[in-house]
Amino acid sequence: MTTTGLGSVPGDDIREWTRAVLELVDLPFFPELPARPYGDMISRTIAVLTELAADLQTVGWRLTGGGDARASLDQRRARAMLHEDLDVLEEYFDGYEGPLKVQVTGPWTLAAAVERPRGDKVLADHGARRDLAQALAYGVEQHVADVRKRVPGAEVLLQLDEPGLPAVLAGAVPTASGWSKHRSVDGPGAVELLSLFTGAAPTVVHCCAARPPIEVFTKSGASGIAVDVSLLNNAAWEQVAAAAEAGTKIYAGVVPTTGALPRPERAAEPLVRRWRELGLDPERLKQVVITPACGLAAAASVADARARLKLLRDVVDVVGEAADE
Template sequence: MSPDVTAAPAPATVTATGPVLVAGTDLPGALTAIRGELGDPHLPSLPLLPDRGPGADAVGRVTALLVDLPVEVGPHGWRVAARPGEDLRRSRSLLASDLNMLADLAGAEQTPATRIGVCVLGPVSLATRLDLAGGERVLADRGARRDLADSLAAGLATHLAAVRAALPGASVTVRIDEPALAAVTAGTVATASGYRTLRAVDRSDVRQTLRQLVEAVRDAGAHEVVLAVEPEPLPLALGREVEADGLALPATALTSAPDDLGEYLDGGGALTIGLDVDGPRGVREVSDLAGQVLAPWRRLGLPETRLTQLTLTARTSPAAITSTRAPAGTPDAGRLPAVLHRLVGTADALETTARDA
């Protein structure tokens, strides 16, 4: 049963949210920028700053959530361990510190935001980045995959309780990133040795795993659950099957969107659109950013009134999400206000287009 929470309804307007990754090590600066630029109705978020070292990256952050599944940093990345050690303690300490910082900043605001977004690496992709004690990927062992999914579902429920305690009254949107989903179902994930590939995971297993996590997140009090994937074609059916509230995808995916995208939107499905924010002279202008959405939108013949089901963010490539360092071009705390300001301006421009339609 879901906890007794009063969640703010999703705004019927085009909104903006912060990027998944921020370069550098200045989390206070990043949070200040995000919360300063993304007031209501927009979605402020808790970003990842992987440049701070192991535990601050997407894989390290999610390992801090696992229940009864200790991990450690091995020669080739994170791996299952016999018992909790220093690596896991560092990851959990970093997560707790980040939440405390978020709570302190929010507590000092005169008008705290009523929404917060958190991102987590999903169990399917995590299984490609976490090794068993014997050295092979967790993905190679069906039982280990199931244990990992159960552990993450339990840990994420605890994490959401901590987020809600840090921001009392705020509704929580959870973004589940699955950058390796297409490779997992296609059987192109390399083994730990790199000399061969692992057997493809059946799509029904993937659906069951993701549906389990979506249900656990919603039962833990999340108001919205967004699934971030980049396979072709657009995975509208998967989003519906796992009962996610929305999908996150790059703006470029709109150019090859299937015919049933309009039906997906008519059914209330939401889209988080990743925009290419960097241009030759810095952050792109609002007209350029809006065009990344409007041009394919109009070619597809989609009603402009449906633009209100969009949330805009800066695109993060699938490879970047699981990187241990922020890739070149990732905005740091100093550049973040300019990026967010343009995203908010673009959301306003698209909102005006929707109202005038």
């Protein structure tokens, strides 16, 4: 069995965290440090966009046009930080061979967060959100290629973060006025844009919401899904079971991101119990990737976040023993 983190971590020392992910988890990931300016998931993804320009307003990022020449000072700063972080990754992963995960905000969450040049979210305009998704897909392809060039021995895995997709599908994203909601997007439409990304690298879609649209993720061609086990209802668990039986890799978020650190047995219990209740093959349980429930940016401290990542390997031992029973 394997352990990994989901991207975000506390603190502001990228060198400390790049070194830590090599030590603490089996599947290292490119750390995101949202405590730094331009270190949050949206800013990091804006940095990946090379075909579209954006600037940072008081309400968040807003598209301003196309091409690098029109990139705002804020977007150039976000890109500079990304490149500096990649330099650190290249330094610490020199000679590394094995899997390496990079994370970007998915097209639907980005469309629900970023504004059009004339206001309101990109989500409001069918053509604009397609243009954004296509530009992002191109940027992600270049980003993955850059990581492969910097770390030639890496087997790059792409994680798409889609915390906002359940609200997009439900028509629950507020308009700029706050008096209305954006129209819902249907499942096939959601699949269509997500499928633009699943060819760049093996892709896991992460959504730590209570009702992650797992079927949308699997239909898009994702090879893995990452969920918060503690939030899943019966219907979601049935989708997890169907995905697992179809060969999709399950990334099970079992270690909470805040609060008291649980014992390994307690952290593993919900996953093991539901796996058995659903009658799933114990051998497939051994293939589950064990993760925190979500990103660790909200952890009490760097030491606390490290302890939660370290706990993952103890949980793996418990889950492995349960699978053998």
